[in-house]
Amino acid sequence: MRRKGERGGAGQDPEAVLDLLYGTPPADFVARREELAAAAKAAGRAEDVRRIRAARRPTLAAWAANLLLRSRPEESERFLELGRALREAYQTLDADGIKALNEQRRTVVSALTGQAAALAQEAGHRLSDAARQDVDTTLRAVLADQDAADQWATGRLESALTPPSAFPRTTGASPKPAGRRAAPPPPKTPPKDELADRRRKREQETERRAQAERAQA
Template identity: 65%
Template sequence: METLNARSSRRGGAGQDVESVLDELYTTPPSDFVARREMAAAAAKTAGRVDDARRIHAARRPTLAAWAANLLLRSQPEESQQFLQLGQALRAAYRTLDADGLKDLSAQRRRVVSALSRQTAQLARETGHPLSESVQQDLEATLRAVLADPDAADQWAAGRLVNALTPPSEFHLGTAPPAEKPGTRKAPPTRASARTKNELAERRRARSEQLARAQEAAEAAEQHLREERARRADVDAGTAGARAN
């Protein structure tokens, strides 16, 4: 499989758009990053694109975990887009649901992050850059941050992470109306209290819909990752069989 870096070298950096150069640069393994950056900057400078050369030269080398996250985004656009959509659905649910309603979602979230992390580790191995256990942990932290934090999601979606991302300690839960204390006497119904009941009913309906959307997104992401693992297993088995013959 031809890498992004190989395609870049084959085309030559002089005629490339600076954004394309930077996109490809951030999928270059960190060990090759500086050499590739200087080569691309020199090509841009030779072509008279001084501002582009300055931008390329200013690019910072990513950590191995950040590179792996960038590689995932560029190499698996469908899975990555689905993961971003899952984050949107989860954040909407976590803003409105109480802790009991989020138990299943939390388990699904962990499964999706773990599966996507393993898939990314496989991509890294295929490029000849296996991830250590600590790097894998940083990668999983980055993926958790993408699900929980919209700013982190935007950073990852740009495909140019320099460092691993840190997830918030927890999703920001919505504020539920305070529970009534035992023995509290209920006020007689009024127009205002009827309106409040209607509002609460509408909130419950919205919460149920958001939970359903988040669960559907999580299940779809899990199913897609299972299918991708099965596809890769078939490819690996076919390759091994061809080598044996």
């Protein structure tokens, strides 16, 4: 996970400049972007100018999620590790185990959402209820989806992330309650060739009986 720089300069690495930019509150983002782009242009870094100007201002919730990652690196790394462990566990756990993990997930997400809101408040930007909900859904997405986790780990979210409806499972099936037996397989239908052979045998038997009756008559 990157350490975020506090100051931007003409000689800075472009990745550090972008990290600095996405650490800027949304209200100041555009002005800061133009300042950094002008510095890169003055230094003759045309490609850096293009990348800086291509950056999009994050929503308040996305900025708060980025701020959480930047300000709490150790907790954020543990959170990413928790997501990896949860996604692996969901491949094999039964319904009871998944229920316990869901309760743990809700507790951790709620705590980190509160931390993000507190950090935003300290920076002078109070999160509305809607923004807090967006931070919450973003963190739930990070736990459930590897792509979402990778996006958050960059510290450059532009908008809130949306979690999947459920954790992914390799089989694509819902967990089965304990004790339920699988339904028996449907009876097999004989192949068409076998049915035709049976039909011919019945016809031959019928013909032999008819011939015998005619002979007796």
